[in-house]
Amino acid sequence: MFKRYASLFGLIICCISFKTFSQQKTDPETIRPKMAWFEDAKLGIFIHWGIYAVNGIDESWSFYNKKISWPDYMKQLNGFTASKYDPAAWADLIKTSGARYAVLTTKHHDGVALWNTKENHYSIAKNTPAKRDVLTPFYAELRKRDIKVGAYFSLIDWSHPDYPGFLKDSSRYKAANDTAKWNKFRSFFQSQINELSNQFNPDLFWFDGDWEHSAAEWESEKVRSGILARNPNAIINGRLMGYGDYDTPEQNVPVSRPKFNWWELCMTVNNNWGFQHKDTNWKTPAQIIALFADVVSHGGNLLLDIGPREDGSIPAQEVTVLKELGSWNKKHSEAIFGTQAGIPAGHFYGPTTISKDSTTLYLFLQGHTQGQIMIKGLSNQIKDITVVGKGTKLTHQVVGKISWSPVPGLIYIDVPAMSIDKYMTVLALKLDKPVSLYRGKGGFE
Ligand code: JFZ
DSSP: HHHHHHHHHHHHHSSSOHHHHHHOOHHHHHHHHHHHHHHOOEEEEEEOOHHHHHTTTTTTTHHTTTOOOHHHHHHHGGGGGOOTHHHHHHHHHHHHHHHEEEEEEOOOOTTSSSSSSSSOOHHHHSSSTTTSSHHHHHHHHHHHHHOOEEEEEESSTOOOOSSOOOSSOOOOTTTTTTTTHHHHHHHHHHHHHHHHHHHHHOOEEEEGGGGGGGGHTTTTTHHHHHHHHHHHHHHEBTTTOOSSSSBBOEEEEEEOOSSSSSSSSESSSSSSSSSOOOOOOOOHHHHHHHHHHHHHHHHHHEEEEHHHHHOOOOOOOHHHHHHHHHHHHHHTTHTTTTTTTTTTTSSSSSEEEEOSSOOEEEEEEETTEEEEEEOOOOOSSSEEEEETOOOOEEEEEEEEHHHHHHHOOEEEEEEOOOOOOOOEEEEEEEESSSBBBBOSSSSTT
């Protein structure tokens, strides 16, 4: 029943055009098979690592917004050492968090590549004391641990002399007015994407900066087909002017359920993508876990961002968040990984997920909820309730079931204090058959 409801829902949303995804050129049914691992992954780790960590300023935007001059920004090249960089330790930490994929900034809008690009342009390998390609070893360590490899790549390159604009109020030229120059830039960025594709064969490309030009100007179709020719299973995020596979809301947890087939919320642990000394606005493990459950409940993935220092060390607060998230994930794995989006709002006041076969409903209890919780409009019989990760059996009571009405009774479950989790308790409700919901207004309907 729920499956039918979900596919009907899918059909309806396909017919309606939505702002960000309205010009989507990819057919959901064609890409569905390759999206399987992504759909089950739920958690990815985003890493913004670049020369901006030297001063601890906004990645690329700081010179674009004139907080610092471009020459001063580029002086950070001299301070990027990667002296404590330990790609195996990074990959271990990511594995510990429970994440199934990781996305590293191979090149941000500032144009500095993390690999040894063959193009005549900035790279960590050629232009910094780190003197090496830092991408190759990281990807190798991820693959050893079965973690999917993602490549963030900025289409915008504000440091490239052939790029049209690099400060917020300046433009060197307009792409339409100097086709020769724009074509030079296009062949440059296409070559860099080819390098990434051929050398690293990422499982996922995470493009950024598409907003500065149209799909035709970016040759989005050529970018997409080039990547898929090399690897038909590569996943492409939605920042390619309509030629991506999934949507990428940023920094804000959706309040209502997004209407996309696949989506991923990217979010920072403090307030910034890259390392910034002054930013101490750390989200707590409890907050991250609650918003992660919220995202998964709405059918999305969380791409949680960390910003290593220039030397490659990861701030302690981020390490803690990843480890705590990891131990919570380990305990509650069955309620998160490989599940589907939960029941619609209104039945239970908290996040929920549903097992693939739709016969187990998982309830995520906010804060340190204990005592009685309540579910409305669940038509199923409950066979069994357990506290996930603990195995404690809980009892329930059906209240107010009126014999002549189709409306199910209210289900009350007793949650004793001794069964609550440090961060978020999860209950597994084994049902007699796939989830069946009463969606009416009460009474005779
Ligand atoms: C983009 C990047 O610009 C940012 O630096 C970071 O890498 C993030 C993951 O992706 O975020 C944006 C995108 C657009 C705007 C601001 C930040 N914008 O239009 O103002």
